[in-house]
Amino acid sequence: xxxxxxxxxxxxxxxxxxxxxxxxxxxxxxxxxxxxxxxxxxxxxxxxxxxxxxxxxxxxxxxxxxxxxxxxxxxxxxxxxxxxxxxxxxxxxxxxxxxxxxxxxxxxxxxxxxxxxxxxxxxxxxxxxxxxxxxxxxxxxxxxxxxxxxxxxxxxxxxxxxxxxxxxxxxxxxxxxxxxxxxxxxxxxxxxxxxxxxxxx
Ligand SMILES: *Cc1c(COP(=O)(O)O)cnc(C)c1O
Numbered sequence: 001x002x003x004x005x006x007x008x009x010x011x012x013x014x015x016x017x018x019x020x021x022x023x024x025x026x027x028x029x030x031x032x033x034x035x036x037x038x039x040x041x042x043x044x045x046x047x048x049x050x051x052x053x054x055x056x057x058x059x060x061x062x063x064x065x066x067x068x069x070x071x072x073x074x075x076x077x078x079x080x081x082x083x084x085x086x087x088x089x090x091x092x093x094x095x096x097x098x099x100x101x102x103x104x105x106x107x108x109x110x111x112x113x114x115x116x117x118x119x120x121x122x123x124x125x126x127x128x129x130x131x132x133x134x135x136x137x138x139x140x141x142x143x144x145x146x147x148x149x150x151x152x153x154x155x156x157x158x159x160x161x162x163x164x165x166x167x168x169x170x171x172x173x174x175x176x177x178x179x180x181x182x183x184x185x186x187x188x189x190x191x192x193x194x195x196x197x198x199x200x201x
Contacts (some may be wrong), residue, residue: 001138001145001169006044013046022049022072028064029143032056033102033180036114036141043140058094065095102180113180116187117141123191124176133198135172144176145169148198159197164190 016023025048030040032053037043039051049072054064062085068076085091102109117140124146128134133155135147148155152168159166169175174194178187 001143001173001175003138003140009041009044010046013048016049024048024050024052026052028052028054029177032098033110033113034141034143034177036110036117038103038110057098058091059098061091061094063091063095109180113141116182116184117143119184120144120176120178120187123187127191127195127198131195131198139176142176142178142180142182146174146176148172148174150198155194155197158201159193162193162196162201164193164197166194 013023015021023046025039025041027039027041031051032038034040034056035043041048041051047069049069051067052064053067057063057065064083064086066081101107120142121137121139121144124134124137124144128137133149135149136145138145138147149172152170152172152174155174156166156168167175167177178190
């Protein structure tokens with residue numbers, strides 16, 4: 001859970017252009033609204049040659065997809081890239097629905113993730129100052145890594161006992177990936193349980 005410097009990514013884009021190398025971004029976790037942009041790269045000043053998406057694309061039904069630009073598409077023929085369950089009509093229609101809902105401007109979902117994500121970042125930073133149990137907070141939108149002094153598994157275990165399901169990302173990092181529709185009130189309830197778990201309750 002590390003936010004890459006925009007200047008690093010832009011330098012990578014320049015270097016790959018200069019050397020005629022494809023730039024492939026894996027947006028399986030950070031794509032589809034997670035960072036407050038439909039794709040995370042849209043918050044930066046660059047476009048990749050290829051991009052992968054999967055898990056949230058059909059809201060939990062099994063799917064994976066690779067998006068390519070025109071030059072790459074021109075180099076791939078039907079049959080070059082196959083997969084047993086690729087393009088099944090049920091899962092594909094669910095994916096289409098998810099993409100429409102996520103990108104529907106009337107639902108303001110991306111704005112919600114951006115604004116509430118800023119607020120959440122502030123709340124986590126305050127939690128760090130208040131408890132002294134957090135080493136660092138990294139992330140944006142609804143995607144955060146919270147580094148703990150204690151092993152993350154201990155905090156996660158206490159939170160679970162109090163009704164909050166968390167997952168780690170490394171030995172000392174708690175990964176926060178709340179549902180994109182979560183409200184401030186709901187997040188506040190989760191933060192209260194997280195705080196209790198951090199201080200050992
Ligand atoms: C899950 C995951 C993958 C693997 O996706 P598959 O659809 O299982 O191939 C790749 N990258 C990231 C970041 C993931 O989270």
